[in-house]
Amino acid sequence: VVGTKNFSQEKRRKSDGEMRENHISPFRKPLTQLNNWPLCMLQGHRLKNSDNQTYQALNTMSVQRRVLISGTPIQNDLLEYFSLVHFVNAGILGTAQEFKKRFELPILKGRDADASDKDRLTGEQKLKELISIVNRCLIRRTSDILSKYLPVKIEQVVCCRLTPLQTELYKRFLRQAKPIETLQEGKISVSSLSSITSLKKLCNHPALIYEKCVEGEEGFEGALDLFPPGYCTKAVEPQLSGKMLVLDYILAMTRATTSDKVVLVSNYTQTLDLFEKLCRSRRYLYVRLDGTMSIKKRAKIVERFNSPSNPEFIFMLSSKAGGCGLNLIGANRLVMFDPDWNPANDEQAMARVWRDGQKKTCYIYRLLSTGTIEEKILQRQAHKKALSSCVVDEEQDVERHFSLGELRELFILNAETTSDTHDKFRCRRCVNGREVRPPADDSDCTSDLSQWNHCFEKKGLRDQVLKASWDAAVSFVFHQRSHEDQKGVV
Known part of the structure; x- marks a missing residue:
């Protein structure tokens, strides 16, 4: 302005x-x-x-x-x-x-x-x-000062197991495209960028790389045989993607047990197309905002969605088109379906529902495919946020969890883990797959997932919707609360 x-x-x-x-x-x-x-x-x-x-x-x-x-x-x-x-x-x-x-x-x-x-x-x-x-020219204030004016925000990083189809496609791609061999001295080539995009789309749903399999592109030669007989992209099949299956459960449980509305966010418009197919098959009313919508129309659909009397259950949002500035307090649950390399972009998108005017407890779900490139992206985000915390917020004790060498391990699939990120923390609060000591009361959860609560099983969760969705494909959850509600409302 x-x-x-x-x-x-x-x-x-x-x-x-x-x-x-x-x-x-x-x-x-x-x-x-x-x-x-x-x-x-x-x-x-x-x-x-x-x-x-x-x-x-x-x-x-x-x-x-x-x-x-x-x-x-x-x-x-x-x-x-x-x-x-x-x-x-x-x-x-x-x-x-x-x-x-x-x-x-x-x-x-x-x-x-x-x-x-x-x-x-x-x-x-x-x-x-x-x-x-x-500090001679800087004044720093964090979002902590807003806590007493906003309801509780429960943020959850949800690791979702790959389906057998995703796992086989992922392994075949790494074996045939050999993206690790294209990396030269830590530099990412055009071929590497293409491999990253293919793997990120595969993590969302095999439908997004189906055309590559049909055409037999590099890394997907012969992969068409892995798809179920009679497979068709006209209808979404949630059971073929771990994250999509968890999302399907979250939406169903939210619809059946609450009066809450949901914002779905993705970096890819193709993924928004899948969301639309899912909503139509489940008969959920929805609106969609992406880069093709004019400014005037955006304002109108946002105002309509925020109205309590409006029947639309889901607001689909392209993070690049509407991840910054929108006020979507008509919803109090937000699903971040895929991560961005820039943590600030994800933070902006996730803040759409936890804003001035919100009256209900907010639930943020960040879905990641377990052991895949998406966890590596999250680890890279943690590295950047820790750097920002040290330099800008003067946090002197931010732990160093990841070496630069580990952050280059983009093209390694860890299919046996419940969370590759938690493994790299070498967490001292968890023993034999169980959190035995909670985070310290003064823990700074803004930049360090190691200081969040760690859940290997659903009984450690407070969110009843996610707890009911655990058996779909959830392998691990990091979760934390923004603050304790003075009124005792969860």
């Missing part, structure tokens, strides 16, 4: 709406014209890359004050953080190259799970030095 101090709210809304509707960025205006606008506002993390046009255009503006507001200042790496700090206080951290040599490399080296004591000490010293410099 761009405007002047004298710009009325009504005109600002109209102007912003016109710019969005016509897909015109305000920063495409001549820079001389921008310099006449005394107030400029946008999400701070839009400036995470100092080479993009928005950054360069704003950087040339002649202003007395620069203020950035962002809930996710570090989304991927420390250079993004450098770009934000450099924009508001140029030179305070030196140049990008100086910052990388002085801070980024030693901090990352010290954060590696395989780091030596010397590297860890150096990394901690550099981290303290960086924090002391940045």
Whole structure:
């Protein structure tokens, strides 16, 4: 949103709406014209890359004050953080190259799970030095201050076993495409990216890679024979996908035992197509929002869905099209069907229901296929969030669970585990498949799954819907509560 101090709210809304509707960025205006606008506002993390046009255009503006507001200042790496700090206080951290040599490399080296004591000490010293410099121009507030104004949020990371069909397709692909051999010195090639996409889609449902099997693409030669006789993609078959089967149970139990509504989120529109087929077969009323919908229509369907009298049970959402900014408090259950490499994107999408105005306890389900690339993505997210926690929130005791080498193990299937992520924690609170000691009362659950509750069996769950869905395909659950409800409502 761009405007002047004298710009009325009504005109600002109209102007912003016109710019969005016509897909015109305000920063495409001549820079001389921008310099006449005394107030400029946008999400701070839009400036995470100092080479993009928005950054360069704003950087040339002649202003007395620069203020950035962002809930996710570090989304991927420390250079993004450098770009934000450099924009508001140029030179305070030196140049990008100086910052990388002085801070980024030693901090990352010290954060590696395989780091030596010397590297860890150096990394901690550099981290303290960086924090002391940045604190001159940083004010940090976390979502904890909102807890007393919002109902309880119960977040659950649900590991779902692959079905026999998914397991055989996954193993065959790794054996035939040989994606590990295409990795050169840790760099991901075009072929590797294609393999990642294929495996992520397979984790969602075999239907998403069925055409590749029909055409006999690399990695799927002869895979068509693995599908059931008479298989057809016109109707979704939940029993062929562990995650889809768990989702089917969650929706059925929610519908049968509560009056709650559900938001379904995926990174792929093809997965949303599967959701639609499932809803039609189960006769669930639903609405769908993806990148093809205009701004005006989005506002109307959101308003209608949020109305308590509206009969629609499910809101399907493309994370890229509507994962940020939407208020979907008409629902209080949200299913994140597949993970994103960027933890901030998932955090934004999962926040659609836990917002101002929500009156009911919120349940967030993050579904992952056990032992697959999806758990590796979650581990990468944990690494990034731990880095952000150390640098931005000054958490000094964030544990180092993953080495960089372990994070490169994208193309290894661990078919025997209940949770590859929990295995890598080397958890000291769990013994022989049972949590014997709960997390400490002062545990920080925002960035460290090791400090969540760990469930190897359903009786450890509070959420009755997930407990009733456990036998579908659930192998392990991490779960935590945002805070304790003062009224004692679960």
